[in-house]
Amino acid sequence: MNILFAAAEVAPFMKTGGLADVIGALPKALIEAGHDVRIVMPRYRELPSVYRDRLEHLGTANVPVGWRTKYGGISMLNWEGLPVYMIDNEDYFGRSGVYGHWDDGERFAFLDRAVLELLPLTGFVPDIIHCHDWHTAMIPLLLQEHYRDRPDYRNIRTVYTIHNLLYQGIFPEEVLGDLLGLPWDYFTPEGVEYYGNVSFMKAGLVYSDRVTTVSPTYAEEIKTEHYGYGLDGLLRSLGGRLSGIVNGIDTRAYDPETDLELFARYGRSLEQKRANKPVLQRELGLPEAPDTPLVSMVTRLAEPKGLDLVTRVLDEWLGEDEVQFVLLGTGDTAYENWFREAASRHPRKLSVQIRFSDALSRRIYAGSDIFLMPSRFEPCGISQLLALRYGTIPVVRETGGLNDTVRSYNEFTGEGNGFSFRNYNAHDMLHTLRRAVSYYRQPEHWSRITASAFAGDYGWEASARQYIEIYESLKK
Numbered sequence: 001m002n003i004l005f006a007a008a009e010v011a012p013f014m015k016t017g018g019l020a021d022v023i024g025a026l027p028k029a030l031i032e033a034g035h036d037v038r039i040v041m042p043r044y045r046e047l048p049s050v051y052r053d054r055l056e057h058l059g060t061a062n063v064p065v066g067w068r069t070k071y072g073g074i075s076m077l078n079w080e081g082l083p084v085y086m087i088d089n090e091d092y093f094g095r096s097g098v099y100g101h102w103d104d105g106e107r108f109a110f111l112d113r114a115v116l117e118l119l120p121l122t123g124f125v126p127d128i129i130h131c132h133d134w135h136t137a138m139i140p141l142l143l144q145e146h147y148r149d150r151p152d153y154r155n156i157r158t159v160y161t162i163h164n165l166l167y168q169g170i171f172p173e174e175v176l177g178d179l180l181g182l183p184w185d186y187f188t189p190e191g192v193e194y195y196g197n198v199s200f201m202k203a204g205l206v207y208s209d210r211v212t213t214v215s216p217t218y219a220e221e222i223k224t225e226h227y228g229y230g231l232d233g234l235l236r237s238l239g240g241r242l243s244g245i246v247n248g249i250d251t252r253a254y255d256p257e258t259d260l261e262l263f264a265r266y267g268r269s270l271e272q273k274r275a276n277k278p279v280l281q282r283e284l285g286l287p288e289a290p291d292t293p294l295v296s297m298v299t300r301l302a303e304p305k306g307l308d309l310v311t312r313v314l315d316e317w318l319g320e321d322e323v324q325f326v327l328l329g330t331g332d333t334a335y336e337n338w339f340r341e342a343a344s345r346h347p348r349k350l351s352v353q354i355r356f357s358d359a360l361s362r363r364i365y366a367g368s369d370i371f372l373m374p375s376r377f378e379p380c381g382i383s384q385l386l387a388l389r390y391g392t393i394p395v396v397r398e399t400g401g402l403n404d405t406v407r408s409y410n411e412f413t414g415e416g417n418g419f420s421f422r423n424y425n426a427h428d429m430l431h432t433l434r435r436a437v438s439y440y441r442q443p444e445h446w447s448r449i450t451a452s453a454f455a456g457d458y459g460w461e462a463s464a465r466q467y468i469e470i471y472e473s474l475k476k
Contacts, residue, residue, distance in 0.1 A: 134169030219244030280367030301331025
């Protein structure tokens with residue numbers, strides 16, 4: 001089967017979050033299952049030269065953007081056996097960053113039309129176009145309106161994946177005709193209208209053949225008013241067209257046996273893993289204390305990540321308990337400043353690293369004992385999977401993909417790979433952290449928990465099979 005992935009970001013070419021990791025890994029698993037998979041994305045100015053220099057120019061075309069046309073170029077590189085197409089327009093993508101520009105509606109309207117307009121230049125005829133998040137959500141509608149009469153497009157089916165419903169791509173109603181060249185017939189509650197505006201994401205939900213999201217629990221949560229952000233009724237109406245498939249990680253890229261960023265590489269051995277801890281403590285400026293539990297967070301500093309729970313009880317916890325805590329991340333200035341000040345209050349227990357460092361994050365996954373992820377909502381989550389892969393035990397709130405991937409430890413049966421709490425409450429979180437620490441101090445229990453973490457399958461193979469079932473169902 002021929003499958004084309006369309007996304008705004010793809011690791012390692014451009015990454016701002018977990019979306020890029022998914023698009024960089026899932027197609028490889030589909031290729032290994034025997035399918036012909038390609039990716040299409042923008043060619044950003046910040047594309048590293050190691051990739052830019054390998055691009056093969058395929059051609060150009062005039063891309064309709066409403067009533068005007070814009071230059072569109074397309075190039076290709078072969079990345080580890082995976083063809084990646086990059087769409088070029090300096091006005092739209094020759095600038096810093098991926099999102100947050102005043103004309104994002106126009107930029108991604110162009111991208112969606114360019115994907116379809118430039119497709120013949122690739123020589124690739126997809127059976128499925130798999131669109132991801134709001135940035136490519138107009139493709140199913142544009143395909144229906146502008147391309148269905150063309151022979152090579154007639155049999156293309158579409159799948160649309162929600163990675164985070166919070167970001168919907170909402171723009172003024174004028175974009176419908178002015179940028180997308182779509183008639184007003186689509187500006188209805190049954191179409192793309194969203195409280196007087198146009199919602200790109202809603203177009204993906206309504207006009208794609210199937211809709212998925214990134215965990216089974218999140219697929220149920222977004223059908224509720226609390227998590228649905230005004231789309232819960234539409235999502236409920238999708239019925240069997242909506243599925244939840246949990247993300248995986250690239251287990252070859254994240255492998256403690258081969259990870260060159262680690263001080264001591266290790267397999268499924270808790271003892272070998274522990275050799276990383278004192279080196280990490282030195283790097284972080286913390287006292288070397290092999291028996292003191294080291295708790296970590298690697299996160300974007302934003303309210304949905306549950307940081308208000310952490311700030312509520314961190315001083316209480318560090319003041320009373322014999323633990324160490326490390327936080328790595330950047331984000332909201334208020335959180336950055338709060339954690340810096342907290343580090344000055346607890347210099348021997350708290351290390352705060354306000355920066356992005358993939359290398360340090362890997363050493364934190366390997367060198368810490370417990371990983372905290374108390375998210376207010378989490379469609380899937382990647383960090384808890386990375387922690388488990390490195391044998392670090394997650395403490396999570398039971399939401400979204402966290403609920404689907406972390407099983408709370410049962411001391412009576414010995415089952416479970418982490419610890420969890422349900423209510424969005426700071427002291428529920430603190431109680432669960434203390435419960436995790438108590439089992440850390442009991443070697444028999446901790447060995448069972450870490451053995452379960454090491455034994456888990458966090459790759460893409462199982463999830464890829466579920467996507468293949470969806471693709472094949474659309475071609476019957």
